[in-house]
Amino acid sequence: MRFRIVPALLLTLLLGAAASFAATVKLLNVSYDPTRELYQEVNAAFAKHWKAKTGQDLEVQQSHGGSGKQARSVVDGLEADVATLALAYDIDAIANAGLVPKNWQTRLPHNSSPYTSTIVFLVRKGNPKKIKDWDDLVKPGVQVITPNPKTSGGARWNYLAAWGFALRKYGNNPAKAKEFVQRLYKNVPILDTGARGSTVTFVERGIGDVLLAWENEALLAVREIGKGKVQLVAPPLSILAEPPVTVVDKYANKHKTAAVAKAYLEFLYTPEGQEIAARNYYRPRNQAVAAKYAQQFPQVQLFTIDQVFGGWTKAQKEHFADGGTFDQISGAR
Amino acid sequence: MNRFGGWWPCLLLLVLAAGPLQAWQEEPAAPEGEEAQEPEKTLEEKVEELDQKIRILERKDELDKEQAAEKAKTATNVTSGRDGFSLRSADGAYQLKIRGYVQLDGRFYQGDDERPATDTFILRRVRPIFEGTVFKIFDFRIMPDFGAGTTVLQDAYIDARFSPKLKVRAGKFKPPVGLERLQSATDILFVERGLPTNLVPNRDLGVQLFGDLAGGNVSWAAGVFNGVPDGSSGDLDNNDGKDYAARLFFQPFLAGNGSWKGLGFGVAASTGDQEGTLTSTSLAGYRTPGQQTFFSYRSDGTAAGTVIADGERFRLSPQGYLYRGPFGLLAEYVISRQEVRRADVSRELENTSWQVQASWVFGGEPTYRAVSPKKPFDREAKTWGAFEIKARYGRLEVDEDTFPVFANPVSAAEAADEWGVGFNWYLNRNVRIYLDYERTEFEGGASSGDREDENVLLSRFQIAF
Numbered sequence: 001m002r003f004r005i006v007p008a009l010l011l012t013l014l015l016g017a018a019a020s021f022a023a024t025v026k027l028l029n030v031s032y033d034p035t036r037e038l039y040q041e042v043n044a045a046f047a048k049h050w051k052a053k054t055g056q057d058l059e060v061q062q063s064h065g066g067s068g069k070q071a072r073s074v075v076d077g078l079e080a081d082v083a084t085l086a087l088a089y090d091i092d093a094i095a096n097a098g099l100v101p102k103n104w105q106t107r108l109p110h111n112s113s114p115y116t117s118t119i120v121f122l123v124r125k126g127n128p129k130k131i132k133d134w135d136d137l138v139k140p141g142v143q144v145i146t147p148n149p150k151t152s153g154g155a156r157w158n159y160l161a162a163w164g165f166a167l168r169k170y171g172n173n174p175a176k177a178k179e180f181v182q183r184l185y186k187n188v189p190i191l192d193t194g195a196r197g198s199t200v201t202f203v204e205r206g207i208g209d210v211l212l213a214w215e216n217e218a219l220l221a222v223r224e225i226g227k228g229k230v231q232l233v234a235p236p237l238s239i240l241a242e243p244p245v246t247v248v249d250k251y252a253n254k255h256k257t258a259a260v261a262k263a264y265l266e267f268l269y270t271p272e273g274q275e276i277a278a279r280n281y282y283r284p285r286n287q288a289v290a291a292k293y294a295q296q297f298p299q300v301q302l303f304t305i306d307q308v309f310g311g312w313t314k315a316q317k318e319h320f321a322d323g324g325t326f327d328q329i330s331g332a333r
Numbered sequence: 334m335n336r337f338g339g340w341w342p343c344l345l346l347l348v349l350a351a352g353p354l355q356a357w358q359e360e361p362a363a364p365e366g367e368e369a370q371e372p373e374k375t376l377e378e379k380v381e382e383l384d385q386k387i388r389i390l391e392r393k394d395e396l397d398k399e400q401a402a403e404k405a406k407t408a409t410n411v412t413s414g415r416d417g418f419s420l421r422s423a424d425g426a427y428q429l430k431i432r433g434y435v436q437l438d439g440r441f442y443q444g445d446d447e448r449p450a451t452d453t454f455i456l457r458r459v460r461p462i463f464e465g466t467v468f469k470i471f472d473f474r475i476m477p478d479f480g481a482g483t484t485v486l487q488d489a490y491i492d493a494r495f496s497p498k499l500k501v502r503a504g505k506f507k508p509p510v511g512l513e514r515l516q517s518a519t520d521i522l523f524v525e526r527g528l529p530t531n532l533v534p535n536r537d538l539g540v541q542l543f544g545d546l547a548g549g550n551v552s553w554a555a556g557v558f559n560g561v562p563d564g565s566s567g568d569l570d571n572n573d574g575k576d577y578a579a580r581l582f583f584q585p586f587l588a589g590n591g592s593w594k595g596l597g598f599g600v601a602a603s604t605g606d607q608e609g610t611l612t613s614t615s616l617a618g619y620r621t622p623g624q625q626t627f628f629s630y631r632s633d634g635t636a637a638g639t640v641i642a643d644g645e646r647f648r649l650s651p652q653g654y655l656y657r658g659p660f661g662l663l664a665e666y667v668i669s670r671q672e673v674r675r676a677d678v679s680r681e682l683e684n685t686s687w688q689v690q691a692s693w694v695f696g697g698e699p700t701y702r703a704v705s706p707k708k709p710f711d712r713e714a715k716t717w718g719a720f721e722i723k724a725r726y727g728r729l730e731v732d733e734d735t736f737p738v739f740a741n742p743v744s745a746a747e748a749a750d751e752w753g754v755g756f757n758w759y760l761n762r763n764v765r766i767y768l769d770y771e772r773t774e775f776e777g778g779a780s781s782g783d784r785e786d787e788n789v790l791l792s793r794f795q796i797a798f
Contacts, residue, residue: 143385189389190389190392190393193396193399193400197396201392205391205392206388207389207392
């Protein structure tokens with residue numbers, strides 16, 4: 001048999017390519033505080049999906065913390081391939097550092113928010129302080145647990161939800177709204193750095209009468225970590241929270257993981273990804289999945305940040321920047 | 334008409350009575366300035382309130398510790414102490430240390446009638462040391478010297494630590510040859526190094542591989558250098574020839590706390606081709622511990638009258654030390670062989686030198702890296718540091734073929750015997766006082782035969798950190 005050079009060469013090249021593909025690909029997902037359980041399940045499912053599709057082994061490493069803090073870490077050099085944070089403003093900060101294009105939010109459906117959530121109350125079992133609405137949080141003797149808006153995205157949603165309620169109550173009077181939120185923060189004994197920290201404070205350390213929480217955190221606490229000890233109270237009015245996701249282009253290109261990072265985020269929009277989100281108590285965008293899990297989510301009238309505050313940039317500048325309203329309020333605590 | 338006015342008096346009576354009746358039914362009004370008091374809390378409510386306060390305090394403490402731990406991950410650590418001043422990044426990848434030492438010496442010559450030498454105080458060494466690490470494995474050291482009013486760059490090198498077994502050094506540093514030369518100037522036993530140090534290189538420019546094997550029991554080094562004359566330093570080569578130096582040193586009992594832990598022995602060598610010129614001969618003279626030159630090659634600037642290095646230079650030095658309890662012993666032997674030429678006359682000359690030095694410490698233990706007193710000097714605690722008595726003997730012989738062609742027997746001695754005794758006081762790790770008496774006797778080196786003996790009292794006040 002004659003030795004055929006060309007097929008042998010081709011086979012060698014193919015084997016080499018296969019070998020390079022066989023090497024494990026690693027992604028770093030920098031996320032906000034309460035998404036640990038969500039991405040644990042997403043990562044396992046996507047790794048299986050990616051392996052079946054490409055034959056490549058995939059390992060997704062997670063980093064969790066207050067959304068603002070996480071954004072600063074990425075800007076300071078933490079080489080995230082993807083960022084899945086609590087609010088668009090935090091990803092805008094990464095974009096301003098040149099790591100992500102300015103039009104990042106248009107790259108994925110629903111302004112790059114594959115799931116939504118809202119802010120609800122978690123109270124002690126039996127609701128001894130009879131907390132039903134935002135008004136109850138400013139009463140004397142009620143201790144409210146919420147994280148620090150300077151570090152936590154969830155905390156900023158909490159703050160804006162309270163402010164939005166107060167504007168509605170006092171006929172769009174900002175001075176009254178400020179006074180209302182100031183009274184609320186006077187009832188806050190501890191400011192954790194992130195939403196999960198506040199959950200620990202309330203559920204595990206037994207501090208406070210009410211926790212302002214992401215809906216998914218509250219449902220997780222009621223059904224799992226604080227089962228039998230806490231219950232969820234949905235206020236009639238709250239804010240629609242839209243946690244966004246993005247590929248961090250500079251690092252994904254550097255690591256040569258841009259394609260898999262994009263596929264990872266797109267997976268969140270698939271029926272399987274949406275089911276995982278719903279199972280972890282995030283409100284899915286997919287209508288069919290949302291209908292399937294409708295019973296799990298309380299009925300709440302929701303306003304958006306654009307409707308009440310004119311968007312994140314305006315809200316951040318007015319309320320959370322240095323010298324903003326939160327600084328004025330917390331200085332007077 | 335009724336004399337009492339009919340119904341209106343009754344109505345008036347009723348109205349008049351209503352006021353006091355109402356007042357009787359109402360609670361008394363609080364005095365002005367006092368607010369209505371909250372209902373008193375039950376014991377259970379008070380306990381719950383206290384419990385919440387305690388939980389809040391504990392949680393705040395927990396969060397403070399978490400934040401402190403987070404900050405510590407990135408915070409720069411600044412320290413100062415007996416080993417100098419340092420800055421260190423949280424992950425240790427970047428460090429800067431500032432150290433240094435100052436030596437104030439006194440030299441007092443006795444009986445120097447034939448060859449008067451000036452009694453003097455001198456700032457022998459004033460050396461700030463900048464050391465550091467970048468990117469975890471790259472170390473650097475820069476050490477200028479401002480002693481005696483001059484400025485010399487003594488050390489300037491970079492190390493790459495790939496592993497304990499393999500490191501690379503490049504720059505200006507001591508080639509791995511002389512045992513006492515390799516000791517830091519702050520750690521040597523006597524004020525000045527012994528005679529063998531005259532025959533080994535001081536500082537040279539080059540590249541060296543080195544490391545520790547067998548858990549540190551074996552140290553090795555091998556490098557290539559510009560090549561410097563005996564006892565000398567250099568910043569620039571004056572010929573294409575290079576010197577190759579290597580050293581193997583054993584400390585077989587280093588690990589553990591056995592009594593032979595302080596035993597070390599080895600051998601070092603260097604070889605190279607060196608060619609001098611009339612203005613840069615690549616040859617050096619030799620000095621006594623009192624820093625007086627007792628030997629030099631002929632050099633008058635002319636081709637006929639100047640000896641230059643001209644060919645192979647070879648050095649070999651078996652060496653060792655033993656530190657056991659309060660006792661210390663160091664010994665080395667050096668052969669320095671050099672092909673030299675004066676005009677048309679060439680010769681290979683071999684100079685040799687050896688020394689043995691011993692010490693006994695009270696209140697501490699000697700090591701190759703000096704003495705650390707068990708109880709530092711403290712007048713209030715009535716502790717005095719550590720005291721060390723010392724003695725040494727050494728000899729340097731110049732090749733007899735050197736004379737008279739290559740060295741003038743009237744001014745250059747053919748041998749020197751040196752002995753010294755002394756006393757060191759270590760107040761603490763940083764401050765040390767030396768007092769030495771050195772006597773050097775010569776063979777030859779004078780028109781009348783032997784050069785006048787040198788007797789010198791040497792003192793040193795040293796501060797190092």
